[in-house]
Amino acid sequence: MTSQSDNFTGKLIPVYLSLICSLQRVSKHRCLVRLNHSPTTYDTINPLHSDLSGKVILVTGASRGIGRAISIAYAQAGASGLALLARNRAGLIETRTACMKAQRHGSDKNFQVLLLEVGITSTEAVASALKEVETKFKRLDIVVNNAGQFQGHQNNIGDMDPGSWWNIWTVNVNGLFNVTRAALPLLLDGLRIIVNMTSITAHLITGGFSDYETSKLAILRLSQFIAAEYGDQGVLCYAIHPGTILTDMPAQIPKNGGRNSTLTWRIP
Numbered sequence: 001m002t003s004q005s006d007n008f009t010g011k012l013i014p015v016y017l018s019l020i021c022s023l024q025r026v027s028k029h030r031c032l033v034r035l036n037h038s039p040t041t042y043d044t045i046n047p048l049h050s051d052l053s054g055k056v057i058l059v060t061g062a063s064r065g066i067g068r069a070i071s072i073a074y075a076q077a078g079a080s081g082l083a084l085l086a087r088n089r090a091g092l093i094e095t096r097t098a099c100m101k102a103q104r105h106g107s108d109k110n111f112q113v114l115l116l117e118v119g120i121t122s123t124e125a126v127a128s129a130l131k132e133v134e135t136k137f138k139r140l141d142i143v144v145n146n147a148g149q150f151q152g153h154q155n156n157i158g159d160m161d162p163g164s165w166w167n168i169w170t171v172n173v174n175g176l177f178n179v180t181r182a183a184l185p186l187l188l189d190g191l192r193i194i195v196n197m198t199s200i201t202a203h204l205i206t207g208g209f210s211d212y213e214t215s216k217l218a219i220l221r222l223s224q225f226i227a228a229e230y231g232d233q234g235v236l237c238y239a240i241h242p243g244t245i246l247t248d249m250p251a252q253i254p255k256n257g258g259r260n261s262t263l264t265w266r267i268p
């Protein structure tokens with residue numbers, strides 16, 4: 001029998017370690033800004049030290065970037081099942097191949113990967129994707145709400161295209177809501193961990209990025225709501241800022257010219 005704090009630690013550590021590990025792998029060669037962190041994964045947080053055998057993890061935005069790295073880390077951590085969700089099939093297949101190579105189980109039958117070619121803005125498509133997860137794995141332990149969008153434009157609110165502005169919220173906030181809502185029934189019978197990818201920009205005001213930065217702030221509050229509403233059922237919800245990592249996302253920021261091109265953040 002384990003105490004409440006043992007349960008807490010047992011749940012927290014594998015996820016945290018796998019995530020941090022995976023993020024550091026992405027940033028190893030491609031760091032956008034100078035950060036005070038180790039360029040390589042260090043032993044304490046190596047996913048090989050975790051044992052997630054028997055566990056099933058859903059990662060959204062798994063077709064590239066941080067989501068791919070997280071998926072690989074979970075494969076290394078010994079997860080038995082991965083549900084990889086994104087819209088781009090070719091990207092998902094690449095991630096699956098990388099996970100199969102990285103997975104620690106000796107044979108494929110102990111490790112299964114389900115590809116979910118789905119856009120998270122569709123409530124129906126997300127619900128049916130979660131049904132697929134249930135049919136294939138019969139369980140779900142961890143949901144990583146990593147999928148997100150950002151636009152490299154730098155317009156003040158008055159110059160923003162309304163559709164583009166709202167699209168960022170539709171993906172980042174409503175998409176995360178859709179996935180969480182559909183996953184909760186299955187998740188409540190598993191390890192009950194939700195990891196939401198936010199950003200340091202949730203705390204910043206960078207002129208021109210009101211769509212993205214407000215959406216990431218909303219994710220912080222949504223994470224608190226998940227914890228408040230489901231904490232007594234054992235759900236642990238974390239909002240994680242991954243650091244600045246040169247994936248396709250920040251690569252959209254113009255290198256030269258543009259008032260935000262050097263990521264100079266202004267806090268009033």
Ligand SMILES: NC(=O)c1ccc[n+]([C@@H]2O[C@H](COP(=O)([O-])OP(=O)(O)OC[C@H]3O[C@@H](n4cnc5c(N)ncnc54)[C@H](OP(=O)(O)O)[C@@H]3O)[C@@H](O)[C@H]2O)c1
Binds near residue numbers: 197241242246
């Ligand atoms: N990179 C950074 O420096 C940084 C910093 C802070 C926070 N973050 C956050 O970290 C997360 C991952 O970022 P990243 O850098 O890896 O970005 P990325 O390389 O642009 O990847 C974004 C992922 O989200 C998926 N996605 C986008 N729209 C989607 C939709 N409507 N439905 C389903 N999937 C969708 C994309 O897949 P498809 O296009 O195939 O659908 C892709 O797999 C994001 O939430 C981002 O805001 C990143």
